[in-house]
């Protein structure tokens with residue numbers, strides 16, 4: 001019986017102790033789809049301090065834009081709102097996901 | 100073969116674990132398990148055992164560190180009792196689900212409140228569903244022998260599950276008993292060095308304990324169910340091999356003078372020794388009575404039990420715990436599960452005895468037997484009786 005690490009394996013196909021045997025599984029398990037609200041930036045208030053990138057528990061915020069403003073990777077953002085709480089300029093707000 | 104030597108059972112257990120060359124002991128002291136871990140701490144501090152002794156801040160931490168150590172590939176041992184076992188509760192499921200073959204001895208003790216440090220089985224019986232192998236020792240010799248065997252069948256490639264070895268607090272743990280310890284050389288030939296099947300290794304990284312979404316969780320639980328049930332074979336192989344090598348044979352279900360008995364007592368743990376002596380007396384008085392004991396509790400040896408009680412007409416089941424507001428004692432309930440719907444199944448009379456260290460003596464067995472005999476004669480009895488309770492049963496006038 002081969003081991004299957006994704007999809008809908010039968011019980012005999014699970015790895016010992018349900019371990020993940022190949023690193024990097026989060027590359028294909030995109031965990032952003034259970035989010036119920038998303039952070040929205042008002043970049044004109046942002047001072048590019050980077051605090052939000054440090055506090056995001058998913059590590060999904062980076063100063064990745066060409067103009068070096070922060071941006072969240074919405075395939076992994078879980079909508080926790082921590083960035084909103086940590087940003088002291090108050091430039092991030094949560095907006096409910098429509099569907 | 101080594102000589103029998105008078106020793107405290109807790110000390111014998113610690114020495115047995117030490118002979119198994121454990122790599123990590125992570126434990127928190129709790130009465131009546133304390134002497135086991137104190138002595139192991141001594142052994143490690145004296146340099147007799149090259150192991151890491153982690154003096155943690157609680158049993159929750161003790162079991163967590165055990166899981167971590169076992170995940171890193173260490174042979175891991177711990178011990179606890181009562182509140183300590185209860186505090187480990189959530190981590191016990193993780194240890195079995197991650198397939199970490201930890202060995203833990205439990206000096207069975209009642210749960211609070213009221214605070215009680217004495218023996219019953221309320222700690223173990225509330226941990227039936229945690230997915231561990233669970234086996235009972237009735238005396239110190241058995242406890243020391245079962246620790247060594249637990250490492251072997253727990254680490255068996257076909258098993259890879261944690262094991263609890265239960266022994267009664269105080270009435271077994273603190274008793275000085277003549278014990279024949281295996282020698283280091285004997286343990287070495289019986290128990291191979293631990294070769295983990297899978298471990299955390301920075302050169303070959305894996306993740307243990309990831310999320311199991313609804314699409315996977317059911318299958319993960321089924322895998323746990325299958326491996327624990329299938330552990331029966333390797334466990335029995337190991338017990339048999341031990342018996343062949345060292346002359347002390349253990350069985351999943353033990354019987355005593357059951358031939359031609361109409362009535363069988365059913366017990367578990369240290370109380371079985373009193374029960375055996377009582378059976379001898381009753382037999383001498385011409386009574387057709389015998390004894391059956393569960394040694395293996397998980398996986399439940401249902402077939403062995405059915406075989407052991409074949410021909411009996413009444414079972415008098417002695418539980419050391421019960422489910423308040425529920426169906427009575429757990430051992431009796433599981434026996435009903437085993438026998439339900441079977442043609443000619445024996446009647447079951449249920450007793451809950453020895454709660455929080457209350458002594459159970461011959462007079463109690465006499466009474467239980469009298470009631471079982473009345474049932475044999477067609478009488479009906481209450482669903483279960485709490486032995487020796489003052490003030491009569493709930494609902495009685």
Ligand code: SF4
Pocket residue numbers: 038039055056057058059060061072076077078079080081082083084
């Ligand atoms: S909402 Fe949470 S997960 Fe999403 S970007 Fe902000 S901190 Fe990160």
Ligand code: SF4
Pocket residue numbers: 041045046047048049050051052053070086087088089090091092
């Ligand atoms: S914490 Fe606020 S101000 Fe600082 S970089 Fe993030 S969004 Fe901009």
